[in-house]
Amino acid sequence: MTGSRKISQWLTNALLIFAVFMVGGPFLWVLLGSFKTEQAINNPLQLLFVPTLENWSIVIEGGSFTRFGILSAQVLPPAVLVFPFLAMAYALRLNDTLVAVTVAHISLVLPVVTWFLIGFFEAVPKEIEEQAQVDGLGRFAAFRAVVLPQVAPGLGAAAVFGFVLSWNDLFYALILAPGNAKTLPVAIAGFNTFRGVQLGAMCAAILVSVVPVLIASFFVQRRLVRGISGGSLKY
Amino acid sequence: MAFRYRMLAPLVALFVAVVGYPMVYSFWLSLTNYRITRTGQTKFVGLAQYQALLSNDSFWSALMVTATFMVTAVGLELVIGLGLAMALRRQKRVRDFTRSFLLSPMFVTPIAVGLMFRFLLNPQLGPLNLLLEKLHLSYDYFGPGTALFTLAFIDVWQWTPFMVLMLLAGLESLPRAPFEAARVDGASAWLTFRSITIPLLSGVLVVAVLLRGLDAMRVFEYVYAITRGGPGTDTQTIQYLIYQTGIQFFRLGQASAMAYVVLIIVLAIVIVLFRRMVKEARR
Numbered sequence: 001m002t003g004s005r006k007i008s009q010w011l012t013n014a015l016l017i018f019a020v021f022m023v024g025g026p027f028l029w030v031l032l033g034s035f036k037t038e039q040a041i042n043n044p045l046q047l048l049f050v051p052t053l054e055n056w057s058i059v060i061e062g063g064s065f066t067r068f069g070i071l072s073a074q075v076l077p078p079a080v081l082v083f084p085f086l087a088m089a090y091a092l093r094l095n096d097t098l099v100a101v102t103v104a105h106i107s108l109v110l111p112v113v114t115w116f117l118i119g120f121f122e123a124v125p126k127e128i129e130e131q132a133q134v135d136g137l138g139r140f141a142a143f144r145a146v147v148l149p150q151v152a153p154g155l156g157a158a159a160v161f162g163f164v165l166s167w168n169d170l171f172y173a174l175i176l177a178p179g180n181a182k183t184l185p186v187a188i189a190g191f192n193t194f195r196g197v198q199l200g201a202m203c204a205a206i207l208v209s210v211v212p213v214l215i216a217s218f219f220v221q222r223r224l225v226r227g228i229s230g231g232s233l234k235y
Numbered sequence: 236m237a238f239r240y241r242m243l244a245p246l247v248a249l250f251v252a253v254v255g256y257p258m259v260y261s262f263w264l265s266l267t268n269y270r271i272t273r274t275g276q277t278k279f280v281g282l283a284q285y286q287a288l289l290s291n292d293s294f295w296s297a298l299m300v301t302a303t304f305m306v307t308a309v310g311l312e313l314v315i316g317l318g319l320a321m322a323l324r325r326q327k328r329v330r331d332f333t334r335s336f337l338l339s340p341m342f343v344t345p346i347a348v349g350l351m352f353r354f355l356l357n358p359q360l361g362p363l364n365l366l367l368e369k370l371h372l373s374y375d376y377f378g379p380g381t382a383l384f385t386l387a388f389i390d391v392w393q394w395t396p397f398m399v400l401m402l403l404a405g406l407e408s409l410p411r412a413p414f415e416a417a418r419v420d421g422a423s424a425w426l427t428f429r430s431i432t433i434p435l436l437s438g439v440l441v442v443a444v445l446l447r448g449l450d451a452m453r454v455f456e457y458v459y460a461i462t463r464g465g466p467g468t469d470t471q472t473i474q475y476l477i478y479q480t481g482i483q484f485f486r487l488g489q490a491s492a493m494a495y496v497v498l499i500i501v502l503a504i505v506i507v508l509f510r511r512m513v514k515e516a517r518r
Contacts, residue, residue, distance in 0.1 A: 008424075013326070016326060019337055023340055023396075029362055030355075079494035080261050083261060083487045084256075084257035084258075084491075086481070104253075110246075110249060110250065111250075140238075164342055168343075170345065170455065170459070171455050174459075188347055188350065189460065191350065206350060209343075209344045214339055214343075221338065
């Protein structure tokens, strides 16, 4: 009995280690690529190479990468909303500006963040709000003084989640602002030409887009579950 | 006005402005021949755009491509995600790190994931092909018949973590008593899994598959980054076709009609699943 339990624990660990490698491998290859010269990239078997920072300086100097990009609402197909936004932007001469992208991203982030916060608000016991009213606070004052502090961690997680959505979106940004006001994903998509020098810079650009999001997500990891399930799961 | 309505008002106002109005506008667009290159000549054409879709082969083929992609990707994500979630639940050491690390792909910009894999699977520069070459094997990741499945695999890499997240939360919220009882009765692991874990988890499974499925339906970035719909129209997904119709051919009217058909399909799926869930809950 203990023998078979040991084996299954061992299998569990093996599966997890395998998964860690599956997730980590691609990141590692791109990380290596971002420090390779054009020549080293074209010679992938060469595992020893002299690292270069050239790719990183290309990316950091290119101004478009500092622009914010912003993911997609869970309910509506974005294709339903994007063309009205485009037509309105044309009519108002706001096409190819961040204003158009920003407004479109509100439609994208708002439903998700609203859904995300349901679970946090539901978790606040009604009694403390009622107690605050008994103590003489008005309804809104009670909400502000008692309920909001309780959901503050959730608000933080929702903000990060909304930020990630907006930061990662390509579809809206590509259609509404493909030229002058490129967001990061649109700029990354511009590395699509698979020739020479671009590859190393592309690796660096990918990592520039990934790192802030990974760091941000790390801090809210524990609250994500309750948020994503919109309160439909008890955590 | 009651307090609850006043609290709701800002949200509703914002929703009407950024979601409601564009939705109505989009429906109006789908009833016209609107082209962004000649906005002066826009005419109301009734249901003609929808009628045109009926005989539009690329539209039907794009729906099929998208459905194949969805079923392949979400199916694999469900199986792998459930396996990983159960393994993570039993893990004893370095739990927090493993969890954070395994969840990381879902936060990465999808276009970056697309380009990453284009690089990794590149026939000359990618490590995978080099490995295959050593073994005297060759495989064309983006050829006819294989490209769509490669894209589905990329989706699996990026979005299995979402499944894991949902299922792990589901597993951790299950009551302990039935499992204890099964253990006392000496039920095998497989029997416990099939007759206790799965039924208790079914609500979470449906929500997870639904969210993932709807998301997979609008796959765009991988197609845009790697295949641009090719070879032929093998990977021309519905979202990519709508993008092309609206942006490359400027036919916003036609593109909006396509988007509305997709919306109707999505609503149908959601309503059917939702009703089933309500029925299950009543039982």
